[in-house]
Amino acid sequence: MVKKVIKTFEIEYLQVMDTEGKVDESLMPKLSDEQITEMYETMVLCRTFDDKGFNMQRQGRIGTFIQFKGQEASQVGSAYALEEKDWMVPMYRSGAAMITRGFPLIMLYQYFSGDERGMKVPDNINMLPMAIPVGTQSPHVTGLAMASKIKGDGAVALGYTGDGGTSKGDFHDALNFAGVFKSPAIIICENNQFAISVHRKDQTHSETIAQKALAYGIPGIQVDGNDIFAVYKATKEAVDRARAGEGPTLIENYTYRRPDHSTSDDAKKYRSEEEVKEWAAKDPIDRLRKYMMNKGILDDAKNEEIISKAKEKVEKAVEEYEKVSEPDPEDIFKYTYAEMTPNLKEQLEDLKD
Amino acid sequence: MAKLTIVQAVNAALRNELAKDKSVVLMGEDIGVNGGVFRATDGLHADYPDRVLDTPLSEAGIISTAFGMAVNGIKVIPEIQFSGFMYGPMEHIYAHIARTRTRSRGRFNVPMVIRTPYGAGIRALDLHCESGEAIFTQTTGLKMVIPSSPYDAKGLLISAIRDPDPVIFYEPMRLYRALKEEVPDEEYTIPLGEANVVQEGSDLTVVSYGAALRDAIKAVSQTGYSAEIIDLRTVIPIDTETIINSVKKTGRCVIVHEAPKSCGLAAEIIARINEKCFFNLKSPPERVTGFDTAVPFAKLENYYLPNEKRIIKSLNKVMAQ
Known part of the structure; x- marks a missing residue:
């Protein structure tokens, strides 16, 4: 009879920059001042877009809107680590990641106003339409990555899920298949502590989400999701490993959902405002701004310029969005099959009559 | 070959x-x-x-x-x-x-x-x-x-x-x-969405697909009816035209499938017949299908399947009018 420890594991946590914008230079990823500025500009643009979307919903100018406020570092930092040929799979709260990849702002407003024309991913972006059923998108990431591996096109696939999404069987399938087929997939779990009202501690008894990777024989890491340098570094390393044929990674971006689940939700029912305030103090944009100011990459004048440029872009998108023509009812039928079936042709004729 | x-x-x-x-x-x-x-x-x-x-x-x-x-x-x-x-x-x-x-x-x-x-x-x-x-x-x-x-x-x-x-x-x-x-050893294609008229006939139309089609053919062969037998082959989309043309000619129709009866393919086919050639009908269409139950285990599955006996009963019924 033998009783002994046959395996022990460790899970790393990564923070490069603290809430005051101070960085540990030994951990700092390789990024030029221009790249850091670009990341900051993108985060500011995303925040401006997000705030505007919320206000427009309250004014009745768009429908139910999903905010990502507070998760900009988690999304911009990870999407920034991708190359153009790589695939990205967003979910409904991934607006900042989508914007980082060049998804037009106007189309997101269209989407949230019930206009399906906002869902077409532009031809030059390798991205799926945002997933709505929680968690289904993770194995799609694995599949996209498996295809790239088979084709040998050198692309990787990265997708987002939430802490709630890790409860689904799809999360297991995604990591299990990715591990078995060593597919170049990166699953980012934005652990924002809430799945609508249910707290992260009630989704899983695991101490971290990152440690779930170990069960699949793949690397997992928890990072400070409000630290864009940590997010970028962890993602870039995962992307590099995937591209080099070393397989998938699970990254847990530890962050917080500051807005309500959607504009139809009221989070006051299930969490304290103090908690939200505590997390607002860890704001990812403030943190990067402090770093850049300290470093001399940014000053007040340049900052104002970045903010007003973002406002200009968002206002222009809103202006265009409000001028968009009504969609054609024929659109309902057009895309169901590559070629319309006789049955659909008949139903379309009925509609036109 | x-x-x-x-x-x-x-x-x-x-x-x-x-x-x-x-x-x-x-x-x-x-x-x-x-x-x-x-x-x-x-x-x-x-x-x-x-x-x-x-x-x-x-x-x-x-x-x-x-x-x-x-x-x-x-x-x-x-x-x-x-x-x-x-x-x-x-x-x-x-x-x-x-x-x-x-x-x-x-x-x-x-x-x-x-x-x-x-x-x-x-x-x-x-x-x-x-x-x-x-x-x-x-x-x-x-x-x-x-x-x-x-x-x-x-x-x-x-x-x-x-x-x-x-x-x-x-x-x-x-x-x-x-x-x-x-x-054939070489490749060939059969277009999706097109039914196959397995046998032409004038008395009645029998629509089926998959394994049940074989039972329908056997059942028809045990009667003296001139049945037009249509194999749907593609169930989405349904080849409505072939079915309607046949029913217009025969005025009678029996649909056979293994799946449960309610809201099955047969129900949809009868709805299309009603929409497009109701006045050509000489008798109400019949459906011979599985039941609205779980598929029974082996000992009872032959009762569940649209067997020849049940199909012949429906063929006789549509021909009686």
């Missing part, structure tokens, strides 16, 4: 497409070295080890990863070992596979063929005998094919693989080895 069974014809179609198109990939449980539990993929892994993939045992995992592969340029042909296990992946089929063309406004096709054996009559275990086609008929964006012969199985499967839309390919388990016929 060789005489093949349906399972051999399926294998021949898969082999043809693997050889022809490097983007064709097969995946599923036990389909590799083992060649599939029914041997539909026998020998394919030996010749295409990188494109015939044994997967972990998760139907949802197979179909969800296959979806990602299909979007990224792979013509993926996942196998679900028995159609009764299609419901784990159903969220992916419904929300993504069938819908991504619409959701992406035509940016992405999802060119995949989900192959799965269906139906009762081989004394299989619980949940290994279902006919779930009606579940997919309301999953808009899918096509669905159900062959009834080796020749059709090869031609329809090649068409399904080359089709840009997602196709569920239901293989009649009961017929896998029940009949052999001449199947």
Whole structure:
């Protein structure tokens, strides 16, 4: 009879920059001042877009809107680590990641106003339409990555899920298949502590989400999701490993959902405002701004310029969005099959009559 | 030309497409070295080890990863070992596979063929005998094919693989080895969405597909009626025109399928007959189907199946008026 420890594991946590914008230079990823500025500009643009979307919903100018406020570092930092040929799979709260990849702002407003024309991913972006059923998108990431591996096109696939999404069987399938087929997939779990009202501690008894990777024989890491340098570094390393044929990674971006689940939700029912305030103090944009100011990459004048440029872009998108023509009812039928079936042709004729 | 069974014809179609198109990939449980539990993929892994993939045992995992592969340029042909296990992946089929063309406004096709054996009559275990086609008929964006012969199985499967839309390919388990016929060695296609008039006739129209079609043919042969027998072959979309033209001629119709009665394919076909040629009818159409129950175990399954006795009863009934 033998009783002994046959395996022990460790899970790393990564923070490069603290809430005051101070960085540990030994951990700092390789990024030029221009790249850091670009990341900051993108985060500011995303925040401006997000705030505007919320206000427009309250004014009745768009429908139910999903905010990502507070998760900009988690999304911009990870999407920034991708190359153009790589695939990205967003979910409904991934607006900042989508914007980082060049998804037009106007189309997101269209989407949230019930206009399906906002869902077409532009031809030059390798991205799926945002997933709505929680968690289904993770194995799609694995599949996209498996295809790239088979084709040998050198692309990787990265997708987002939430802490709630890790409860689904799809999360297991995604990591299990990715591990078995060593597919170049990166699953980012934005652990924002809430799945609508249910707290992260009630989704899983695991101490971290990152440690779930170990069960699949793949690397997992928890990072400070409000630290864009940590997010970028962890993602870039995962992307590099995937591209080099070393397989998938699970990254847990530890962050917080500051807005309500959607504009139809009221989070006051299930969490304290103090908690939200505590997390607002860890704001990812403030943190990067402090770093850049300290470093001399940014000053007040340049900052104002970045903010007003973002406002200009968002206002222009809103202006265009409000001028968009009504969609054609024929659109309902057009895309169901590559070629319309006789049955659909008949139903379309009925509609036109 | 060789005489093949349906399972051999399926294998021949898969082999043809693997050889022809490097983007064709097969995946599923036990389909590799083992060649599939029914041997539909026998020998394919030996010749295409990188494109015939044994997967972990998760139907949802197979179909969800296959979806990602299909979007990224792979013509993926996942196998679900028995159609009764299609419901784990159903969220992916419904929300993504069938819908991504619409959701992406035509940016992405999802060119995949989900192959799965269906139906009762081989004394299989619980949940290994279902006919779930009606579940997919309301999953808009899918096509669905159900062959009834080796020749059709090869031609329809090649068409399904080359089709840009997602196709569920239901293989009649009961017929896998029940009949052999001449199947050309070379490739050929049979268009999706076109029914086959198996036999022309003037007294009545019999519409069926898959394994049940064989029972319908046998039943008709035991009567003296001149029956026009239509094999739907594709159940999504239904070839309405062929059915209506026939019913206009005969004025009588019996529809035979193994799936449960209520809201099954037969109900839809009768609705279309009512819409398009009600006044040509000489008698109310009949449907001979499975019951609105679970498929019974082996000892009772022959009562559940639309057997010859039940079909003949309906043929006589429509001819009585």
